[in-house]
Amino acid sequence: MKTITSRDNAQYKDLVKLAGSAQARRKSGRTLLDGVHLCQSYLQLRGAPEQCIVGETALHNREVMEIVGALQAQHAHVLALPDALYNAISQVEHGVGVMFLIPTPERVVTEPLKVSAVLLDGVQDPGNVGSILRSAAAAGITQVYCSAGTAFCWSPKVLRAAMGAHFVLDIFENVDLPALVSNSQVLSLATSGYATQRLYDVNLRQPVAWLFGHEGQGVAHDLLALASHQVVIPHAGQVESLNVAACAAVCFFEQLRQNQG
Template identity: 40%
Template sequence: MVITSTANQHVKWLRALAASARDRRRERSFVIEGVRLVADALAAGAELRLALYAPEQLAATAAGTALLARLQTLSRCFPATPAVVAAAADTEQPQGVIAAVAWPELPPRPGLRLVLDEIQDPGNVGTLLRSAAASGAGLVLCAPGTADPFSPKVARAAMGAHFVVPLRLLGWEEIAAELGPYTVYAADSAGSQPYYAVDWRQPAALIIGNEAHGLSAAARALARQTITIPMAGPIESLNAGVAGSIILFEALRQRSADACAPSPRNNV
């Protein structure tokens, strides 16, 4: 049966989940929208807790048609009118599908640890999550004061990174314990060392601070050294998402170069 009422209980639950960080933490679920993001979540094995989809909208594209065929085989996935999907959605022009998925419980992996220190712009948080996933970071830690990484805006900006990179929301004492084996660097426009001079092949963690105020006192206390991105011209600092991404990909470059280096040969 197709859901036709915008007052449906599923619509209300999705809207409440999208609007409330407290609800997301209690339910350990978050809302995603759009054909690509929902398809990526399913491909990653995410637990789909509820989905509403408009069959006629999805059938308009090849990717939507493929997703439609998958959704029709799953429980807790309900066909609805485009108006119902739009009522549940957070975007102005929804693509015909909205879903709630469980928080991924990915175990930490080897690799760089990224700490988000009071990053408040959802776009920056999403960008950093996406760059962390793309650069092979082993764990992302969200410190107190950081925008909720499971908000709809962050989920859209991260473009599926939640299902790739391990993510934790921790207090500073827990972060310090987690980073015990790692050398901790903090990005700072007045840093003492260029970011590319760090040996990122070693166990390391990177802290990116608040967009307006920089590093918190807790971050500075934890960091062994501050690093900077040298720049030409009058610009004093970069967007937090851009700065963090530059450093993350320098770490990937170093690790990739090291992995591709020829093995030494024994003389005979």
């Protein structure tokens, strides 16, 4: 285990930059996972991180000790920081004091869609994107494709909301969704309040590319026109729309219900 005690240390300064700037994270192709749950999930599903960073006090926490122990057995890099230095780079208030520095995979689309997938067109809110990733992973959907206008999936807020879903998903960002949908070998479904076909009346016992859009404007018109089906989730109240993440959950689990039924 290495210890840094000076704020002027070059490696520490890099961490400060990474913690504070979305641009720095994108540029370096790395991000920070903050908190025990995310670190445990990563370790279990993806193995050792590039580096594990712990606060001094956290070294006495049982869960953190287990993580650090497992990493040291694998000769992985562990960096200990005085609490003041640790807290300056942590985004979690009252967190336990453990972070992983990990590479953010950059995937390039090379094949047409052949299995169920989630396509996000300009979904803005990191909490919504995270919740959608979490629901997809829970429903067994593993492919996620995001347009350039969608929130960056590896931001701390999306990571927190997704609760580890990232590590079982293949996430593609900055994707040309119209091209992807045009070449898709599976059904592409978008929900729309104007559609007449009910979600429940589509045969979902087959792979589906689920298309969700911007919180206010929905899926872009030209993209919507390319979808093979537009479906409506029937409503009963005076309120006519659902939050996009709630809508996605209803769709994914309707597909799962039909498949398990």
